[in-house]
Amino acid sequence: MAMQLISPDAERRFIEAAFTHEGLPAADAATIAGLMTEADLQGSDGHGIIRLPQYIRRIRAGGINKHPDIRIVRERAAMAVVDGDNGMGHLVASAGVDIAIRKAREAGVAWVSTRYSNHAGPASLYAARPLAEDMLCLYFAVGNANHMPPWGGQDMLLSTNPIAAAILTGEEPPVILDMATTVAAYGKVKAKAKAGEQMPPGWMIDRAGRPLLDPNRAGEGFLLPIGGHKGYGLALVIGLLAGTLGGAAMGRDVVDFNADHVSVTNTGQALLVIDPSAFGDVGVFKASVDRIVRDIRESERLPGTDRIWLPGEQSHERRLRNRKSGIPMPDALIAELDVLARELSIPSLREAVSA
Amino acid sequence: MAMQLISPDAERRFIEAAFTHEGLPAADAATIAGLMTEADLQGSDGHGIIRLPQYIRRIRAGGINKHPDIRIVRERAAMAVVDGDNGMGHLVASAGVDIAIRKAREAGVAWVSTRYSNHAGPASLYAARPLAEDMLCLYFAVGNANHMPPWGGQDMLLSTNPIAAAILTGEEPPVILDMATTVAAYGKVKAKAKAGEQMPPGWMIDRAGRPLLDPNRAGEGFLLPIGGHKGYGLALVIGLLAGTLGGAAMGRDVVDFNADHVSVTNTGQALLVIDPSAFGDVGVFKASVDRIVRDIRESERLPGTDRIWLPGEQSHERRLRNRKSGIPMPDALIAELDVLARELSIPSLREAVSA
Numbered sequence: 001m002a003m004q005l006i007s008p009d010a011e012r013r014f015i016e017a018a019f020t021h022e023g024l025p026a027a028d029a030a031t032i033a034g035l036m037t038e039a040d041l042q043g044s045d046g047h048g049i050i051r052l053p054q055y056i057r058r059i060r061a062g063g064i065n066k067h068p069d070i071r072i073v074r075e076r077a078a079m080a081v082v083d084g085d086n087g088m089g090h091l092v093a094s095a096g097v098d099i100a101i102r103k104a105r106e107a108g109v110a111w112v113s114t115r116y117s118n119h120a121g122p123a124s125l126y127a128a129r130p131l132a133e134d135m136l137c138l139y140f141a142v143g144n145a146n147h148m149p150p151w152g153g154q155d156m157l158l159s160t161n162p163i164a165a166a167i168l169t170g171e172e173p174p175v176i177l178d179m180a181t182t183v184a185a186y187g188k189v190k191a192k193a194k195a196g197e198q199m200p201p202g203w204m205i206d207r208a209g210r211p212l213l214d215p216n217r218a219g220e221g222f223l224l225p226i227g228g229h230k231g232y233g234l235a236l237v238i239g240l241l242a243g244t245l246g247g248a249a250m251g252r253d254v255v256d257f258n259a260d261h262v263s264v265t266n267t268g269q270a271l272l273v274i275d276p277s278a279f280g281d282v283g284v285f286k287a288s289v290d291r292i293v294r295d296i297r298e299s300e301r302l303p304g305t306d307r308i309w310l311p312g313e314q315s316h317e318r319r320l321r322n323r324k325s326g327i328p329m330p331d332a333l334i335a336e337l338d339v340l341a342r343e344l345s346i347p348s349l350r351e352a353v354s355a
Numbered sequence: 356m357a358m359q360l361i362s363p364d365a366e367r368r369f370i371e372a373a374f375t376h377e378g379l380p381a382a383d384a385a386t387i388a389g390l391m392t393e394a395d396l397q398g399s400d401g402h403g404i405i406r407l408p409q410y411i412r413r414i415r416a417g418g419i420n421k422h423p424d425i426r427i428v429r430e431r432a433a434m435a436v437v438d439g440d441n442g443m444g445h446l447v448a449s450a451g452v453d454i455a456i457r458k459a460r461e462a463g464v465a466w467v468s469t470r471y472s473n474h475a476g477p478a479s480l481y482a483a484r485p486l487a488e489d490m491l492c493l494y495f496a497v498g499n500a501n502h503m504p505p506w507g508g509q510d511m512l513l514s515t516n517p518i519a520a521a522i523l524t525g526e527e528p529p530v531i532l533d534m535a536t537t538v539a540a541y542g543k544v545k546a547k548a549k550a551g552e553q554m555p556p557g558w559m560i561d562r563a564g565r566p567l568l569d570p571n572r573a574g575e576g577f578l579l580p581i582g583g584h585k586g587y588g589l590a591l592v593i594g595l596l597a598g599t600l601g602g603a604a605m606g607r608d609v610v611d612f613n614a615d616h617v618s619v620t621n622t623g624q625a626l627l628v629i630d631p632s633a634f635g636d637v638g639v640f641k642a643s644v645d646r647i648v649r650d651i652r653e654s655e656r657l658p659g660t661d662r663i664w665l666p667g668e669q670s671h672e673r674r675l676r677n678r679k680s681g682i683p684m685p686d687a688l689i690a691e692l693d694v695l696a697r698e699l700s701i702p703s704l705r706e707a708v709s710a
Contacts, residue, residue, distance in 0.1 A: 076463030076633045078433030108431030109627075111464040113634060136600070153663045155654035157647075165592040175595065177588040209657045226582025233532040233666035236651070237520040240530065244643050245491070245634055251647040272464075272627070278431045279468060279600055288599050292512075292606040296591070299510035302564045308508045311588040 004334060005326030010349060011049055012037040014337070017346040018052060022059045023066050024088070032090045035125055040327045043318040044122035044178075046187030050333060051121070053340050054258070055088070061261040064088060064118065070095045078107040081246050082114045086264050089120030093269050097126045100273035101133050108278030113246025117267040119144045119257055123164035124178035124312070130273045131166055131174050134282055138272040139164040140242040142249065144265060145256040147186050147223045151232035154207055156222055157251050160185055161238040166312075168276060170286035172293040176312025181235040182223040189218050194332075243268040359689060360681030365704060366404055367392040369692070372701040373407060377414045378421050379443070387445045390480055395682045398673040399477040399533075401542030405688060406476070408695050409613070410443070416616040419443060419473060425450045433462040436601050437469045441619050444475030448624050452481045455628035456488050463633030468601025472622040474499045474612055478519035479533035479667070485628045486521050486529050489637055493627040494519040495597040497604065499620060500611040502541050502578045506587035509562055511577055512606050515540055516593040521667075523631060525641035527648040531667025536590040537578040544573050549687075598623040 012033045019029035040048030058064050068087025072080045080099050084092030096112040103110035120126065120141070127139040143159025150157060160180035167175040184203040192199050193215035204212040204221045212221035225231025243250030248268025255265045276285045293310055301308060322328075334349055341348040367388045374384035395403030413419050423442025427435045435454050439447030451467040458465030475481065475496070482494040498514025505512060515535035522530040539558040547554050548570035559567040559576045567576035580586025598605030603623025610620045631640045648665055656663060677683075689704055696703040 074634060077461065078459075078465065079463035079629075079633050081634055104433075106432065107462055108434035109464065109466040110433065111629065136596075138596075149657075150651045150654060150663050152657055152660035153651070153654045154657050155650075157651055157654055163589075165596075167592060167595050175592065177592050179582070179585045179588060183582055207657075209659065226585050227534070227538055229664075229666075230534045230581050233534060234518075236647075236666065237522060237530065237532050240522050240644060240647070241491075241493075241520075241629075244640065244647065245629070245631060247635055250643075251650055274434075274466065274596075274600070276600060278434050279429060279436055280602055285599065288605075289595060292591075292595070292599065295510075295606050296505045296508070296512055299505060299508045299512055302504075302507055302509050302562075304564065305507035308505050309584075311584075311591065 002331045003328045004331065006329050006334075006349060007326050008037050008041055008323060011040060011327060014341075014346070014349045015049060015052060018056060018340065018344055021344045021346055022056060025067070028088065028091055031094060032088055035090045035094070035121055038125055039121045041319045041322045042122070042124070042315040043322070044124070044315070046185065046191070047121040049329070049337065051119070053336060056340065056344070058257070058261045063262045063264070068092075072099065078103060078109055079111045079113075082112055084114050084117035086116050086118065089118035089267060089269075092117035093120040093126045093271070094129075096269060097129045097137070097271050097273065100271045101130050101135060104130075104135060104273040104275045105133075109272070109274050112271045113242070113248070114269045115246045115248040115266060116264065117248070117269055118265055119267065120269065122178055123162045124166070124176050124315070126269070126271060127164035127166040127178065128174065128176055131168055134168060134275075134277065136168055136274040136276060137164075137166045140238045140270045142239050142243040142254060142268050143180070144254070144267060145186070145258055146254050148182055148225060148232070148235060149222050150236070151225065151229040154222065158232070158235045158239060159254060160223060161235045161242065163234070163238055167289055168282075168286055169293060170283070170290045172290045173310070173313055173316040175289065175293065175310055176315065178312075181225055181231045181238065183226055183231075184223065186223065189215050189223075193218070242270040246270065357686040358683045359686065361684045361689075361704060362681050363392050363396055363678060366395060366682060369696075369701070369704045370404060370407060373411060373695065373699055376699045376701055377411060379414075380422070383443065383446055386449060387443055390445045390449070390476055393480055394476045396674045396677045397477070397479070397670040398677075399479070399670070401540065401546070402476040404684070404692065406474070408691060411695065411699070413612070413616045418617045418619070423447075427454065433458060433464055434466045434468075437467055439469050439472035441471050441473065444473035444622060444624075447472035448475040448481045448626070449484075451624060452484045452492070452626050452628065455626045456485050456490060459485075459490055459628040459630045460488075464627070464629050467626045468597070468603070469624045470601045470603040470621060471619065472603070472624055473620055474622065475624065477533055478517045479521070479531050479670070481624070481626060482519035482521040482533065483529065483531055486523055489523060489630075489632065491523055491629040491631060492519075492521045495593045495625045497594050497598040497609060497623050498535070499609070499622060500541070500613055501609050503537055503580060503587070503590060504577050505591070506580065506584040509577065513587070513590045513594060514609060515578060516590045516597065518589070518593055522644055523637075523641055524648060525638070525645045527645045528665070528668055528671040530644065530648065530665055531670065533667075536580055536586045536593065538581055538586075539578065541578065544570050544578075548573070597625040601625065
């Protein structure tokens with residue numbers, strides 16, 4: 001697959017231009033463009049610019065409120081419910097985490113549930129935000145399409161409901177976990193199809209319960225949860241906490257945003273922010289986490305393992321590399337974005353590159 | 356394996372007598388006995404009376420403080436750090452969840468971290484406690500022995516760090532998840548050894564990375580995390596939140612309480628309690644969860660699946676059955692408890708049964 005390196009600035013400008021052209025306020029377009037570019041920088045490329053055509057399609061179809069009134073509808077000292085008014089998920093989740101940070105500073109811990117939010121890109125972007133405030137975060141979300149049945153079933157009542165966590169460090173890169181509760185996220189299945197490769201057994205099964213290996217037949221089967229019944233339980237609990245608790249969609253109510261560009265998704269996210277200074281000295285905490293990180297990195301490896309990675313460490317290295325040398329993007333994706341640019345009459349990504 | 360049915364009352368009286376004999380205050384002995392019996396009632400039999408000889412051994416060796424001063428050492432509106440003063444974990448975790456419930460009633464959400472706690476039995480016991488107050492709970496703990504290396508490694512720096520969650524329902528049994536982040540908990544490995552059975556592939560590997568199937572060789576290998584690197588990440592994050600954040604042991608500092616009966620374990624647990632009435636109408640929430648539970652239970656099954664279970668449903672049914680007909684206990688365990696009874700000069704479980 002031929003690739004080009006795109007400068008993060010060009011990507012950000014291109015995305016911003018697309019959303020501005022569609023009538024989003026300039027500040028909102030800039031926020032979303034920044035987060036989508038951040039996703040590509042850290043290698044979460046299933047959640048970066050690749051989503052732009054789909055987002056624009058939804059906006060054009062009227063499935064997104066371009067001028068949402070994102071507001072707190074319920075609150076107590078350590079919690080809030082934020083109604084996203086069907087705005088872009090990036091804006092709603094950003095507002096949610098900022099409110100949680102503010103409340104955690106007082107109460108020590110704070111939980112924010114969003115409702116009427118939308119797809120917001122990688123969970124890790126929001127989980128990582130409190131790190132700059134010397135805080136930790138747990139993040140749960142209801143995925144935007146149901147790809148998983150309950151354990152032993154074949155009705156797809158559950159999504160890949162992700163959990164993310166960001167843990168503060170001192171000198172080490174932060175520990176950032178961001179995982180779907182399925183063995184493979186659906187984006188990875190699509191990537192296998194694009195690459196013309198088979199899936200390994202354990203990713204999907206078909207309606208007879210047999211391993212499904214051909215990614216082009218993904219529609220005939222479903223994703224498998226991690227740890228069998230355990231991952232099913234996790235996906236369910238995350239869905240109830242991120243969706244049902246805050247009044248957002250869960251189970252049968254989840255709208256498949258790949259197939260339906262109009263219906264309000266009522267996506268829910270939940271953000272728990274923790275201020276470690278409430279628990280003790282933050283310097284001591286950071287040093288303890290650093291020590292554990294180093295113990296793990298320097299621990300004895302299995303034969304054939306070159307390096308033991310910490311959660312988030314590969315994304316961290318990719319971010320540093322891509323910031324310097326640009327974001328690798330397949331030619332096919334760039335061509336697709338060219339079509340979008342012509343549709344919107346905005347300068348293409350290539351023009352932005354050569355500019 | 357020959358089994359006898361033991362009445363829950365007999366079990367509780369027996370455990371209470373053992374702890375009272377060892378000098379624990381009567382009220383504390385009763386609390387611990389109630390929780391251990393509850394564990395056996397719901398079928399968490401690796402965490403019930405089977406642990407009594409080990410607990411007594413630790414108390415006799417001076418590894419437990421029989422008169423702990425369990426107290427809040429740090430707090431804000433939505434959090435507290437509870438120092439368990441090396442008391443029995445059941446007492447410390449119970450105190451922790453009660454404080455979290457009280458604070459959540461005001462703040463909407465509250466997090467309690469324990470330090471200087473000990474092994475407390477099944478996570479689900481504590482996670483389920485807020486249900487009676489119409490609240491939800493998430494529970495994280497650092498396991499009491501390291502059985503898992505980081506992904507790709509062979510130094511056992513991580514435990515099976517469990518996550519538990521209890522979600523309120525209306526008419527349905529509550530959704531209660533309680534899972535180790537390893538494919539199999541270590542107790543299941545011991546059970547396979549006792550039953551003279553092989554382990555399935557995927558539970559453990561040896562130091563060369565090959566599947567380990569003989570449970571009697573468990574000491575030569577390590578447990579595998581659910582979802583490979585994902586379960587490793589989860590175990591790490593849970594350990595940092597349940598241990599490091601509250602100033603409890605994590606990583607290299609974790610004491611193997613199976614091998615060492617004297618060292619202070621400094622076990623950490625974290626309890627997050629959520630009051631759904633802060634988020635909306637509790638009746639509506641319960642009805643929504645009920646509906647999702649029924650959708651799942653009644654959904655289409657894979658060929659060969661008799662029933663789709665919800666997390667906690669099997670324990671719920673076992674609890675109802677065991678309350679009525681008694682707790683099934685292997686003869687070998689009863690014989691072991693007879694030895695303990697003679698050592699402590701207390702009436703045996705059999706005497707309690709026939710009494």
